[in-house]
Amino acid sequence: MRRDSLFYQLFAQLPQTLFDLLGREAPQGYRFESVELKQTAFRIDGVFMPPDPSGIVYFCEVQFQRDNSFYERFFAEIFLYLRLYRHTFSDWQAVVIYPHRQAEQVSFDPYEVLVNSHRLHRVYLNELGSLEGLPLSLALMQLTVLPEAEMPTVARLLAERTRTEAVPRPEVIIELITTIVLYKFTELSREEVLRMLGFTTEELKRTRFYRDVYAEVREEVYAEVREEVLQQGLQEGLQQGLQEGLQQGLQQGLQQGLQQGLQQGLQQGEALVVLRQLRRRFGELPAGLEERIRQLPVHEIEALAEALLDFTDLEEVFAWLNRSS
Structure with a gap:
């Protein structure tokens, strides 16, 4: 730059x-x-x-x-x-x-x-x-x-001023400090610079970088699991529909199977995305928590995926689920 x-x-x-x-x-x-x-x-x-x-x-x-x-x-x-x-x-x-x-x-x-x-x-x-x-x-x-040797110390002091002074839009200051330091330390990633400057998790979450990474991870997980789960759900739905079709008529069974498969595939795919995000942030999940998330309807799973950006521990996930229920 x-x-x-x-x-x-x-x-x-x-x-x-x-x-x-x-x-x-x-x-x-x-x-x-x-x-x-x-x-x-x-x-x-x-x-x-x-x-x-x-x-x-x-x-x-x-x-x-x-x-x-x-x-x-x-x-x-x-x-x-x-x-x-x-x-x-x-x-x-x-x-x-x-x-x-x-x-x-x-x-x-x-x-x-x-x-x-x-x-x-x-x-x-x-x-x-x-x-x-x-x-x-x-x-x-x-x-x-500033010379490269002085920059980290001074940058940390400026970051501290964003906490102690009445600064409008402190996330903008954080982003600018990070960009300036990256200009000097080209071998470091943006996340490494943010950590080096001592920004807290809450401050990191307000930066454009954090939100971009969150969106990137979400898209990556979607791309990875959506096709597989949709296919699996479609096959299960078709099987069930075909079995029902033996009793109700082959045509009706195929139509129901296709519709049910798509719905199940979408719901399971959204649930896997949320579970993957939770594991990346908090490690292994309690079995009961996984089951509760898998049972959510699609619209609630999508709302939970958006809310994850603000969670700092699993207790907040449980609290969100309790409020939703």
Whole structure:
């Protein structure tokens, strides 16, 4: 993952980050987008658009490598945007984020007036100050430029701040911290990083990663057992139907057998999915619990499969079954 992708996620999830950089109260209603100016194939990393035409539009670029033609390109993109969308704002500001001053181009000619004007704000991440005193959004930015040796300790401190501070949507912070650390430690899996950072089970369950894994496991189990169980249920139903068909008529028996087989196969398949999920999470299951789940109708088995995401032990499974009955 490229570093600008990390910042795109940060701005998209926490748009107040830009205003934290500027030391301003975050206005309401701003939308963040990455805008492509198709006429010239220019793309601005981020555009913070005001909710109405009387507001200020903010342009934001993340520049981690020195480019001695950067300002030439950046101002060209800005002025093309101003020309195309002039009716959507009343004024403009620009922000460039550098890891340090050495990444900035050497000469500003012929854009020195604009570079040194109030319209451009240059941010150097290594000069923002102590991580402990920064808003979490800016601390996440600094995390991207830390040496590998320092990153796990600092990332754990930021994770701890999500627990002790009044943070809106802490699961977003957890996801961003994890993604930034993964960018450095490419040999680790996302789950290993989450564990390394000391996130609790409850915090893990709120992340997009946990839910994606849950969905993946569920689909895997379904694919593995559904066809086999449906076939088995169909055969059993057909056999029973054929036996009844000897007494009631072959045609009626075949129809009933097919219908009954499909219903039994679906019910058994759903039950096996839930039992497989429970064994993966809690180990061997009591025989009585398995039998209760196998006897549930299909709609209750499907509801139990969804509820499993929030269970932390088998007692909660029993409690759910008792409530359902």
